[in-house]
Amino acid sequence: MTPSTGITGAMPTTDLPDHVRVAVLGGGSAAERLAGLLAGEGVAVAVVERHLVGGECPYYACIPSKVMLLTAAARTAIGRAHDIGAADAPLDRGDGAEAYRIAAGRRDDAAADHDDADHVRSLRDKGVHVIRGEGRVCEPGRLAVDTGEDSHELRYDELVLATGSTVVVPDIPGLAEAEPWTFVEAWTATERPASMLVIGGGAVGCEIAQAHARFGTSVTLVEGEELMGGGVEPETAEDLVALLRADGVDVRTHAEVSGVDAAGQGWRATLADGGTVTVERIVVATGKRPVVDGLGLEHLGLDPDDLADGHLTIDDACRVVDADHLWAIGDVAGIEPFTHTANYQGWVTAQNLLGRPTTADHSGIPRTVYTAPELAAVGMTRAEAEEAGHDVVHVVFDLADTARGSVDPADAGRLVLVADRSSRLLLGASLLAPAAGESISEFALAIRAEIGVDLLAELVHPFPTWSEGFGYALHRLRKAVGA
């Protein structure tokens, strides 16, 4: 399914500027933050967007997924309340179809029915030129923008690439014929499939799997490695597996889909171990790559085929290395690709373009999977810390061993903390707990501000919260680094 796009607020081509100080290619989260800040200080800035101003986050990604996950969690809470005698009506787990439809209505309201008029208005009110069209560099200092009606030439002094990322579809025989969904279809569909195979167990795959399972879809999740592809500590990845299984998801880690073929009204996936899974719908959630092709970067001396890891290399001011007057922010820069990073890099770049030298520090950027409970991580895993040459110590703390855990045992996951023995600094944290995305900021601050484990261990946490357990874990970590 291709969602409808609200092409509203289009600028008449006669009003398009010929020259701006800063041109921003792509109009997602990163661009909105940057352009708004620059225009607010009187800089002539244009944003060129080929689809929806606001990018993926408000319409297809962060916002719709969180509405569905939160609604699914509320539905599960009703079931639990019934189980402990606090609610009369039992949850009919067999029929989530109607609940899904209602949730999808809320979701589409939150996504403004894929109409970007508010985002366009907000930018224009700040004085940003919003140009609807596909942009590409035609020579240094010039962009050609295909507006659909004609080609407009826009001259710029500085160019900021904010073109985001695109889904990577694995090369599996027969998969293309099955017309697999990506996150776009999964988070815009008005009906939920009866059964679904999700390929890839990163944030996208886990969020899709849990929400759909909780609305009654029969979900199988196949991940080639551990869940989250090794990006979080193994204990919290195991907790996530247990959580999804408790929701009825058939989780297969270290598994591979070797082929897909038609089976009745659906699709049969054959796994490398010889097993098969037959489903109505296949969803691909195997990662994304930066959008660097077709932007005319060769006119700026860059060859997209030669980029390390497929993304542009930026310095700590967000300037593209080995290019002049070129900056990159958000997913296209390939560093901690989240909306909060896009916003942060937009701010850093704005400061630099405004003549206030500012460096980006990506050390304390949190990563959260919004399952219920949430999985959040920041900094390095112990494997990454060892690889980086640190003298690593780590502790694993079970949050069930807290007063809060005795009150709410179903939600207790684990906290893993990683520190460097010689510097006595925290290097990383992975946490599976309710609202982990909120409480991970404590560890993000510690990493970013280099607060040592001795002081952290003396912080007093409220009783009886999950964070009380952080105190116990930090005391153990202090002991582990030694006197």
Ligand SMILES: Cc1cc2nc3c(=O)[nH]c(=O)nc-3n(C[C@H](O)[C@H](O)[C@H](O)COP(=O)(O)OP(=O)(O)OC[C@H]3O[C@@H](n4cnc5c(N)ncnc54)[C@H](O)[C@@H]3O)c2cc1C
């Ligand atoms: C399912 C899902 C859920 C997510 N949930 C979260 C979450 O909860 N929290 C979080 O922090 N992050 C989340 N993310 C990540 C987040 O969506 C991205 O990191 C963020 O949106 C990146 O912003 P951006 O501005 O770099 O890119 P985008 O939002 O992708 O914007 C780039 C824009 O550039 C445009 N463009 C590209 N090429 C051209 C061109 N040649 N001319 C004109 N326009 C062009 C595109 O149309 C697009 O609108 C999620 C991602 C997914 C896929």
Ligand SMILES: NC(=O)c1ccc[n+]([C@@H]2O[C@H](COP(=O)([O-])OP(=O)(O)OC[C@H]3O[C@@H](n4cnc5c(N)ncnc54)[C@H](O)[C@@H]3O)[C@@H](O)[C@H]2O)c1
């Ligand atoms: N809550 C959030 O902040 C949030 C939510 C969703 C997405 N995102 C962002 O969106 C981007 C894309 O997320 P994603 O989950 O698609 O990508 P990802 O790269 O984070 O995870 C992809 C997963 O798929 C696995 N995989 C790859 N190929 C496979 C194959 N052929 N078979 C089985 N497994 C395979 C990988 O091992 C990995 O675990 C990321 O940058 C992510 O951070 C963020």
